[in-house]
Amino acid sequence: MIIQEGMTIQRKLEILSDAAKYDVACTSSGVDRKGTGTGMGNSLACGICHSFSEDGRCISLLKILFTNECIFDCKYCINRSSNDVVRASFTPTEVCELTMEFYRRNYIEGLFLSSGIMVSPNYTMELIFDALRMLRDEYQFSGYIHCKTIPGTDPALVEAIGWYADRMSVNLELPTASSLKQLAPHKNRKNILKPMRQIQLRRESNREYLGIYGGMKYPNEINNDTVYNKAFSNFNNRLNRLPKLCDTKKDNDINNLITSTSDITPYVKPPVTRSRYVPAGQSTQLIIGATDESDYHIMSVSEALYDGFDLKRVFYSAFMNVNNDSSLPSTQNGPPLLREHRLYQADWLLRFYGFRINELLSERTPNFNVLLDPKCDWALRNLDKFPVEVNKADYYTLLRVPGIGVNSARRIITARKSATLDFKDLKTLGIVLKRAVYFITCKGSMMYPIKLNEDFITRELLSVKDKLPFGIERDITYKQLSLFDDVSFHPDEEVKGMLLGGVQ
Amino acid sequence: MNNLKIFQCENSIDGIFSAIYQAWSSGYGHANIRIEEQSENDNYTNITLFSDYIIVKTDFEQAMKVSQSIKSKISLEAYEMVCRVALSNYQSKGDLIYRFLILGFHVGSKVVGYLSNEVVNRVFKLNRYVNGEAHHIMGFLRFSEQENGILTSVIHPKNNILTLITPHFADRLPMERFVIIDGNRNICSLHLPGRPWVLAEVPNIKSTYHETIMDDNNDEYEELWRVFFDNIAIKERINPGLQRNNLPIRFRRDMTEFIPRENIQIL
Known part of the structure; x- marks a missing residue:
């Protein structure tokens, strides 16, 4: 291991931002907080x-690592202990100075602090805790802080850090326990899920507590309040009352944690304050394409995390073989970006569109269609639910129409209160009809005479270019698809052959 | 004579509201009235034949009356929307606001939901456009620290959003002295600790002002920021198209990380 003494801050920043770049989550959303009037910083729920x-x-x-020294040896990670890379560590003061000065110049919205594991998880997290506490208390920073939790950290430390961070996250990394064991031998799934559950429960009790008092009472007035103590004692009972998590039977870890009266009892009684515990909630990250789990499996895990752990976001990170490890898939043709994109699309469908993963995928078709986005794909398999009358359908029915998103659906609902909508009006509202046109009626009639025929609509939808983020197009052999124009193909069967299923 | 009456007014919220007040009370009838605001470089647009031009002097009392009645007879939401439209760079925003208010005073607060109506829809879109740009600038604005500790920033927005973004920065940086200069409109907002921020005109600002302030100081944090910016990108995923889509080129002239440095020293 190369450790250089007396490194400049610039060199440290170079190394530790470079090492942090593979973490996906960089959102600053979820908290609305006004400035204090004395310190520095505020926060907007929409994020900037x-x-x-x-x-x-x-x-x-x-987005930086506190240190890239690491005692773990995870195969996918550039900072694994067996790699010969330059190692560096910040001091808590350096982290604070950088954050404050960047924030002042409006470069950033706050701090994202992750870290390699120096000495032990607790040792590292204590340093991180020092940095956060210093930033909040001494530097009076009230901007956004996202803090990674290292699996295996003492619950008391997790508890303490939560009062200083806006968002916390523990990376799940891989969807199954077995692949985690294979690629990250020092991590175990329980250690990842435990802090997640702890933070979730603390957030709930914190919200309940603030809800009772509206978050507005002064702390000393309610110090010995029985209602408050009751809310806290409920805390443990609730472990049993939580819903069963995951319907993928294989997921024993998640299930065990939910069903057993586990030992995740927080050490400390929560401080009686008005402050909020991890107000922006938790997120996690999954690596896509390093192991052979299907999209169905990955999304089932995500769904379980959203339902059972109250996660705000699950991030998907296309695997890159940064270490050129021969036991992992090669990513010479670039990371599996299309697959990552499809997973994000499906993730949105779960969170905002009221879809369940079983509607989108199944054991029989475990991967997403390469050619069509998940919603189009679903709609084609469920043509009996269409067409939908724009002037009558409720919000969630509208949301299921391909081409109509959250904004469009809201706009339709608002606009139709004052007028009966026609296709011309939909255009005025800015609703993109190129996909929607096959699935909706206005005042009882479709825009053109359209057969509700799966083959026909599939063909038409394929000619509408799927709006992919820039740069993803080149991964797909789009041109060859014109061959299929004359073939009657069913997305369920024929396309299955075309599925990239890992896009490697 | 049924000549079109064109009310010419200042390009400001007060100017447009004064014109609306005078047009409304003139009794010419809505169909015979048009409101035309000065364009941003102080020229009126094309003169129309066979119409009477009425020059409106901005009158704050009249403007207040209009804003009061929008708030009380329509809604606060509608008032905010109208204000944002008045700050936009849309050509005939004065007339658009006039048409919007005619409908608004007729149907009340639910006017903002009349999205299939052309006037309301236009107002809705402009509102979103102005809000969107303000949101962008809140993120893309860059302060650079002067030797005397004052934070200075120059922006070149399409819409006049200075008044929309300054409260955000005043809340965020209450203990800082800062100046935000709108290089397109020669106005700036100033903030001192413990005082309300103010808006001021800055005549004769050089277009290269920003480059000068950026060059003059040797702020180590600007250098550190560039280092961070260059390192955070994943090389395997380089995607200038996506970058351009998210961060249009026009913003980059005012952003520290995109201003080329001649003498960058790389370790």
């Missing part, structure tokens, strides 16, 4: 992107 790096990803937070 401050720049976009060359890869087109948003830069919202100062």
Whole structure:
């Protein structure tokens, strides 16, 4: 291991931002907080992107590792202990200075602090805790802080950090326990899920507590309040009352954790304050394409995490073989970006569109269609539910129409209160009809005479170019698809052969 | 004579509201009235034949009356929308606001939901456009620290959004002295700790002002920011198209990380 003494801050930043770039989550959303009037910083629920790096990803937070020294040896990670890379560590003061000065110049929305594992998880997390506490208390920073939790950290530390961070996340990394064991031998799934559950429960009790008092009472007035103590004692009972998590039977870890009266009892009684515990909630990250789990499996895990752990986001990161490890798939032709894109699309369908994963995928078709986005694909398999009358359908029915998103559906609902909508009006509203046109009626009639025939609509939809993010197009052999124009093919069967199923 | 009456007014919220007040009380009839605001470089648009031009002097009392009645007879939401439209760079925004208010005073607060109506729809879209740009600038604006500790920033927005973004920065940086200069309109907003922020005109600002302030100081954090910016991109995923889509080129002239440095020293 190369450790250089007396490194400049610039060199450290170079190493530790470079090492942090593979973490996907860089959102600053979820908290609305006014400035204090004395310190520095506020926070907007919608989040703000401050720049976009060359890869087109948003830069919202100062995303750095506290250290890239690491005692773990995860095969996919550039900082694994067996790699011979330059190692560096910040001090808590350096992290604070950088954050404050960047924030002042409006470069960033806050801090995203992740880390390799120096000495032990607790040792590292204590340093991170020092940095956060210093930033909040001494530097009076009230901007956004996202903090990674290292699996295996003492629950008392997790508890303490949560009062200083806006969002916390533990990376699940791989969808199954077995692949985690295979690629990250030092991590175990339980250690990842435990802090997640702990934070979730603390957030719930915190919200319940603030809800009771409206978050507005002064702390000393309610110090010995029985209602408050009751809310806290409920805390443990609720472990049993939580819903069963996951319907993928294989997922024993998640199920065990939910069903057993586990030992995740927080050490400390929560401080009686008005402050909020991890107000922006938790997120996690999954690596896509390093192991052979199907999309169905990945999305089932996501669904379980949203339902059971109250996660705000699950991020998907297309696997890149940064270590050229021969036991992992090669990514010479670029990371599986299309697959990542489809997973994000489906993720949105779960979170905002009221879909369940069983509607989108099944054991029989475990991967997403390469050619069509998940919603189009679903609609084609469920043509009996269409067409939908724009002037009558409820919000969630509208949301299921391909081409109609959250904004469009809301606009339709608002606009039709004052007028009966026609296709012309839909255009005025800015609703994109190129896909929707096959699935909707206005005042009882479709825009053109259209057969509700699966083959026909599939063909038409394929001619509408799927709006993929820039740069993904080149992964797909689009041109060859014209061959299929004359073939009657069913997305379920024929297309299955075309599924990239891992896009490697 | 049924000549079109064109009310010419200042390009400001007060100017447009004064014109609306005078047009409304003139009794010419809505169909015979048009409101035309000065364009941003102080020229009126094309003169129309066979119409009477009425020059409107901005009158704050009249403007207040209009804003009061929008708030009380329509809604606060509608008032905010109208204000944002008035700050936009849309050509005939004065007349658009006039048409919007005619409908608004007729149907009340639910006017904002009349999205299939052309006037309301236009207002809705402009509102979104102005809001969108303000949101972008909140992120893309860059302060650079002067030797005297003042944070300075120059922006070149399409719409006049300075008044929309300054409260955000005043809330965020209450202990800082900062200036945000709108390079397109020669106005700036100033903030001092413990005082309300103010809007001021800055005549004769050089177009290269920003480059000068950027060059003059040797702020180490600007250098650190560039280092961070270059390192955070994943090389295997380089995607200038996506970057351009998310961060249009026009913003980059005012952003530290995109301003080329001649003497960058790489370790």
